[in-house]
Amino acid sequence: MNMDFPDTSKSLEQLEGKSWGPPEYDSHLVLECHRLRQLPLRDFTMADYRRMIGQNISLEQLAPLAIQFLEKEPFLEAEYYEGDLLYALLKSEKAFWHSHKELKTAAERLAVHAESRLEELTSKAERRYVTEAIAHFRR
Numbered sequence: 001m002n003m004d005f006p007d008t009s010k011s012l013e014q015l016e017g018k019s020w021g022p023p024e025y026d027s028h029l030v031l032e033c034h035r036l037r038q039l040p041l042r043d044f045t046m047a048d049y050r051r052m053i054g055q056n057i058s059l060e061q062l063a064p065l066a067i068q069f070l071e072k073e074p075f076l077e078a079e080y081y082e083g084d085l086l087y088a089l090l091k092s093e094k095a096f097w098h099s100h101k102e103l104k105t106a107a108e109r110l111a112v113h114a115e116s117r118l119e120e121l122t123s124k125a126e127r128r129y130v131t132e133a134i135a136h137f138r139r
Contacts, residue, residue, distance in 0.1 A: 003102060005068070006061045008041040012052075015041075015061050033057060041065065046078035046085060054088040059096045063089065067106045074114040075121060075130070082121055083130045086114060090133035097137070111137055 006015050013019050023034045033055060036048050041061070049066050052058060066089050069076060078085040090111060097104040111134045121127045 003064045003067070003106060005064050006041060008065070011040055012037045012058045012061055016058065029055070046076060050078035050080075050085045050088045053085070053092055056093045056096070059092055060100070063092070063096070063100070063103050063107075067103065067110060070110050071106075074110055074117065075126075081123075081129070082126050083114070083133075086110065087129050087133040090137035094139075107137065 020034055020037060023030045029051075033052065036044070036052055037058070039048075046069070049062055049069070053062050053066055066085060070086055070089065074086055075082040076085050077083070078088075089107060097107065114130055115134060118127050118130065121130065
């Protein structure tokens with residue numbers, strides 16, 4: 001499958017041609033999301049991808065890259081537990097997947113692959129989270 005990948009030397013603001021301006025709310029999450037929008041994608045950590053995707057921010061830019069990472073290791077631990085990036089991706093906005101069929105197909109392949117490897121997850125909680133995300137994605 002041929003997905004379009006963003007130029008990782010650019011920030012989300014550059015890629016989307018839109019600045020959010022200064023944060024309007026003083027919380028760690030809001031400040032961090034604003035900071036990440038100005039950072040070149042090549043400087044993102046896996047935790048940064050998980051955070052932004054989990055907030056449904058810039059999915060058009062970030063989902064193809066997350067899928068690429070997850071194709072290599074579906075249970076990648078971005079920040080909190082094995083499979084947390086997959087969880088964030090599969091739990092993202094339904095409207096996004098409905099309008100991005102090619103990415104949805106790639107994400108479904110990830111879900112199938114993850115299902116076949118659930119026993120590799122070390123904890124019941126991780127298996128439950130991933131199973132829940134897959135079910136949510138397919139609804």
